[in-house]
Amino acid sequence: MRIDLHTHTTASDGMLDAPALVAAAAAAGVGLLAVADHDSTDAVDDAIATGRRLGVEVWPAVELSCDVDAGEVHMLGYCLDHHLDWLQTLLGRLREGRVSRAERMVARLADLGAPIEFSRVEALAAGGAIGRPHVARALVEAGWVKDPAEAFDRFIGRGGPAYVERVKVTPTEAVAVIRAAGGLAVFAHPGWAGRDDWIIDLVPAGLDGVEAYYPDHGPEAIEHYVALARAHGLLVTGGTDFHGGALATRVPVGSQYVPEEIVAPLRERAATRRPSRVPPPLVLAVE
Numbered sequence: 375m376r377i378d379l380h381t382h383t384t385a386s387d388g389m390l391d392a393p394a395l396v397a398a399a400a401a402a403g404v405g406l407l408a409v410a411d412h413d414s415t416d417a418v419d420d421a422i423a424t425g426r427r428l429g430v431e432v433w434p435a436v437e438l439s440c441d442v443d444a445g446e447v448h449m450l451g452y453c454l455d456h457h458l459d460w461l462q463t464l465l466g467r468l469r470e471g472r473v474s475r476a477e478r479m480v481a482r483l484a485d486l487g488a489p490i491e492f493s494r495v496e497a498l499a500a501g502g503a504i505g506r507p508h509v510a511r512a513l514v515e516a517g518w519v520k521d522p523a524e525a526f527d528r529f530i531g532r533g534g535p536a537y538v539e540r541v542k543v544t545p546t547e548a549v550a551v552i553r554a555a556g557g558l559a560v561f562a563h564p565g566w567a568g569r570d571d572w573i574i575d576l577v578p579a580g581l582d583g584v585e586a587y588y589p590d591h592g593p594e595a596i597e598h599y600v601a602l603a604r605a606h607g608l609l610v611t612g613g614t615d616f617h618g619g620a621l622a623t624r625v626p627v628g629s630q631y632v633p634e635e636i637v638a639p640l641r642e643r644a645a646t647r648r649p650s651r652v653p654p655p656l657v658l659a660v661e
């Protein structure tokens with residue numbers, strides 16, 4: 375059985391909607407799938423329902439973007455109670471932050487002589503969480519750049535002339551949010567940041583795991599993160615970060631090797647969590 379605990383749908387910046395994603399996963403032999411959209415769980419119920427028909431177990435999940443001084447950290451939340459009112463309110467605020475951020479990037483692009491229509495960016499997001507990939511695609515369509523990579527290089531990459539910061543939670547807050555929602559908090563693709571100290575610092579805050587098995591991690595990185603997890607009592611997860619098409623890791627759903635033995639410890643720990651009726655205290659960073 376293949377396992378893929380990191381996938382995206384049109385509820386954020388993926389190219390496939392939930393039924394299409396689950397169908398693709400089933401066709402690839404995935405038996406356990408987690409749908410982890412950015413700041414949204416809107417695709418989860420649909421994915422679970424499709425999974426029941428196609429014989430794919432689907433875990434509710436989410437991927438939160440967190441602000442750190444020297445970059446961005448993504449925190450995955452697994453097996454959380456995604457119907458909690460306070461969680462949905464928070465996710466809505468984070469998504470609104472994305473919209474106003476995208477609007478401000480569009481305004482800066484106009485100032486820079488590369489105007490695009492915000493309505494087109496929204497349309498490309500198809501009702502999901504608006505992200506920089508949608509701005510990049512609008513720039514390609516408008517002919518200002520040849521591909522999304524150039525859009526990031528020239529305009530909207532971090533530190534670029536049209537880059538805008540947005541409302542975010544800190545990594546510690548993200549861990550608290552996910553645990554209060556009854557879920558497991560997992561440090562996503564740690565190889566991107568390459569900062570083991572950021573992982574270790576979150577252990578006292580309640581971090582549950584690290585995403586060791588990931589397409590951008592070579593065999594040595596995987597070994598390193600599995601060992602780091604063992605040394606700090608963390609669980610390990612893995613997945614493709616599948617977005618469909620040419621976004622993110624660009625590998626097919628289910629194509630990342632994830633050993634089956636990681637699943638039981640995740641299930642056991644998730645079974646001990648109880649969702650809280652109230653959110654943890656948060657200071658949402660703006661700009």
Ligand SMILES: [Zn+2]
Binds near residue numbers: 437448562563
């Ligand atoms: Zn990520």
Ligand SMILES: [Zn+2]
Binds near residue numbers: 615
């Ligand atoms: Zn992701």
